[in-house]
Amino acid sequence: MTSNLCVLGSTGSVGTRALEVAQRLGIxxxxxxxxxxxxxxxxxxxxxxxxxxxxxxxxAALRLKNNLKDSFIKxxxxxxxxxEASSRxxxxxxxxxxxxxxxxxxxxxxxxAGKNISMANKESIVAAGEIIRENAKNKxxxxxxxxxxxxxxxQCLEGAKKEKKDxxxxxxxxxxxxxxxxxxxxxxxxxxxxTLCHPNWKMGKKITVDSASFMxxxxxxxxxxxxxxxxxxxxxxxxxxxxxxxxxxxxxxNSVMAQMSSTDMGLPIQYAITWPEKFDSCVAELDFAELxxxxxxxxxxxxxxxxxxxxxxxxLGGTAPAFLVGAGEKAVELFLDSKISFLPMxxxxxxxxxxxxxxxxxxxxxxxxxxxDGQNSSLEIFFKSFARQ
Numbered sequence: 001m002t003s004n005l006c007v008l009g010s011t012g013s014v015g016t017r018a019l020e021v022a023q024r025l026g027i028x029x030x031x032x033x034x035x036x037x038x039x040x041x042x043x044x045x046x047x048x049x050x051x052x053x054x055x056x057x058x059x060a061a062l063r064l065k066n067n068l069k070d071s072f073i074k075x076x077x078x079x080x081x082x083x084e085a086s087s088r089x090x091x092x093x094x095x096x097x098x099x100x101x102x103x104x105x106x107x108x109x110x111x112x113a114g115k116n117i118s119m120a121n122k123e124s125i126v127a128a129g130e131i132i133r134e135n136a137k138n139k140x141x142x143x144x145x146x147x148x149x150x151x152x153x154x155q156c157l158e159g160a161k162k163e164k165k166d167x168x169x170x171x172x173x174x175x176x177x178x179x180x181x182x183x184x185x186x187x188x189x190x191x192x193x194x195t196l197c198h199p200n201w202k203m204g205k206k207i208t209v210d211s212a213s214f215m216x217x218x219x220x221x222x223x224x225x226x227x228x229x230x231x232x233x234x235x236x237x238x239x240x241x242x243x244x245x246x247x248x249x250x251x252x253x254n255s256v257m258a259q260m261s262s263t264d265m266g267l268p269i270q271y272a273i274t275w276p277e278k279f280d281s282c283v284a285e286l287d288f289a290e291l292x293x294x295x296x297x298x299x300x301x302x303x304x305x306x307x308x309x310x311x312x313x314x315x316l317g318g319t320a321p322a323f324l325v326g327a328g329e330k331a332v333e334l335f336l337d338s339k340i341s342f343l344p345m346x347x348x349x350x351x352x353x354x355x356x357x358x359x360x361x362x363x364x365x366x367x368x369x370x371x372x373d374g375q376n377s378s379l380e381i382f383f384k385s386f387a388r389q
Contacts (some may be wrong), residue, residue: 002093002273006031006115008086008106009097011040012204014120014146014265018095019048021270024282031085033098033106038064045073052076054085056102082106087113093273095146096121099206100329101322101371104128108364111135118272120146122216122223123329127322128367129226143227144272149173149220150227151268152246152259157228158276160249160257170230171248171256172220173240174299175200177212180239190342192335200243200263209332213346217299218310219328222321225314232314237307239297244286262286306346309353319370320358326374327352334382344386351385352378 005022009015010032022029029048034041036057042064045053052074055061061077068075076084086094086106094110095118096103103121110117112135119125125132136143145151149172157167178197179187195212196205203211210216221235238248246268248258261267264283271278301308306328313320327349335345352374361367 001025001277001279002027002116004028004030004091004093005273006033006085006088006091006094006110007097008033008082008094008103009099009121010034010044011037012097012099013202014097014269015095016040016044017265018097018118018269018273019044021266021281022273023048025270025274025279027273030090031088033082033085035098036060038067042067045071049073051090052085052088054081056082079105083109086110087115089113091115093118095269095273096124097146099123099204101127101325101368104364104367107132108135111139111141114139114141116142116144118144118146118269119227120269122147122219123325125226126219126222127325127371128361128364129222129321131361131364131367133226142275144275145227146265146268146272147220147223148243148246148263148265148268150223150247151271153224153228153249155259155271156247156249156257160251162251164229166252167230167234167249168252168254169250170224170228170235171238171250172217172224172235173238173243173245173247174214174217175211175243176239176241176297177214179212180241180297184343187343188341192338195335195342199241201265205336206329206332209335209345210328213306213342214304215306215310215328215332215346215349218307219325221307222310222314232311237299237301239299240295241297242291242294244291244294260286305350309350313353316358318358318360319366320353320356322361322367322370323356323358323374323377324349324353326371326376327378328374329371330375330378331382334379340382340386348378348382348386352381 011034033054038060065075093116097120104124267283313324331348334340
């Protein structure tokens with residue numbers, strides 16, 4: 001079990017839950033990091049007493065340094081500060097809950113420092129999965145999934161203790177978000193408030209929008225291929241509205257293993273930081289007598305097209321996934337800023353990606369450049385084709 005934890009993205013939904021889990025288990029927290037929420041970061045610093053606190057925004061860093069000057073806690077900022085926090089000697093695991101491609105550099109820094117990674121930053125795996133896997137292998141580092149779906153797959157594969165050739169199919173479950181089953185007419189009028197109203201999970205804004213558009217499930221599909229070295233044709237998205245079964249693995253004899261639990265991120269977070277052991281947790285037990293219906297529906301990629309786009313990015317390879325991540329990030333930003341509505345946001349991602357010609361990845365710089373190109377191209381196409389709508 002982890003004895004000393006660094007939490008990147010500590011002020012987000014996964015990060016705050018991770019700190020709660022660590023405290024409950026008596027795991028030390030040596031470093032925390034966030035982008036700009038210095039008020040919550042100060043509260044966390046005083047509660048968990050880390051040796052170092054990293055905040056990316058320079059102005060927020062000045063405020064935090066002043067507020068914590070009585071605490072003897074080191075405050076660092078910017079990219080340099082984030083990398084310093086992620087490679088601390090006194091941590092044995094880094095939980096990366098940063099949102100977006102900005103989580104890639106600290107992931108690689110932590111791996112190169114020999115730290116095991118609890119990974120909740122899917123964009124890094126999607127954009128640079130091969131680089132992360134190669135570096136982790138060379139350093140003998142474990143990449144442990146935090147997303148509920150990937151934690152479920154991990155637990156099913158681990159429980160079966162079978163070789164990869166024995167796996168026939170992975171069922172990647174999807175809740176369906178707030179818009180599954182809704183008509184196109186309904187989606188044309190979908191508001192930001194409706195989009196952010198997820199029926200089962202409480203998450204950050206970006207991932208909640210991605211869940212509503214199914215972009216998140218497409219990114220998870222790419223992530224699955226990298227985490228478990230499984231070809232995409234063996235992965236099927238399956239809508240499961242209750243979010244009780246978090247994913248399933250079917251074996252060559254057609255037996256299926258499923259991981260079930262209540263909708264609480266505490267469980268996958270806890271298993272990532274306590275692996276290979278299991279401990280009592282604060283996650284509620286399932287009451288099977290109350291589970292009157294566990295339903296499954298075939299996912300229709302003709303209606304929700306973004307997972308299909310993600311499959312195409314994976315097929316193209318190279319910088320294509322990194323570009324797609326960038327295009328998606330910018331489109332969601334425009335949506336949350338009320339500059340584009342829900343369906344045009346999806347159309348913007350598709351149109352931006354359609355003309356892209358990927359390049360081979362030679363270094364992390366190629367990944368970051370492709371991501372930036374995706375954001376810039378999305379913004380350019382928005383002003384040309386969507387801003388007047």
